Amino acid sequence: MRSNIEVADLIEAVAAFLRDAEGALEGRMAFHAKVAANALAIALRELRERPAEAEAEALGALLPDVPADERVAAACARIRAGEWTAETPGLLDALEAGVMARLGVDNPRFPTLERLRGA
Template sequence: MAEQIEAAALIEAVAGFLAEVEGTLSGRRAFHAKVAQNALAIVARELAQQPRDAERAALAGFLGADSRADAGLDALRAELCGRLRAGQLTAETPGLLEALQVAVMAKVAVDNPRYATFKRLSGGG
């Protein structure tokens, strides 16, 4: 039986190929090759860092849903938004801003880890 290739290895191979051919391209094709490389880098970071899991844990901890196995991320987001709209939660609610910061930082670490504010807040610059 053939060994299964890891998704990260496939992403790395395609990104390497794009980097190799990018120098031979010009104009629109070179731009699209760079966009594809950036997209692959985001996917690789997402697979490695699992930001949805970090967001789910932060929101579940804040909302007290740790013990609810069925509390998926979409349900937790909906609950949080509903409670914010209803005025049950405000910026002064203990733990809210901290939970939101954990969730946002996990996502930005994947989407744009070079973002200056992210680097400052995460101690990376």
């Protein structure tokens, strides 16, 4: 089994190849090469930044007795059931941290993300 570092290196190499190949391609093929390179960049950030872990950690103070891999589902269930609302202490901060972690992977240049990180 490969480590995440090795997998990240492989993804990075393929993304670099696609970016280089894009210049030699035209039309639809160039577009698809760009889309593929962008998808690999997202996968690479996912591996490196681990937003699911950051999201689970952010919910840890609210759900300390729930295993980390079950916290998001447990939080969603409490919100759907009306047990947690916007007034639940710490909930909005935890949700914001989770959204920021995911947005940092999906679209790291999103203007609001930069503003939130700077705040």
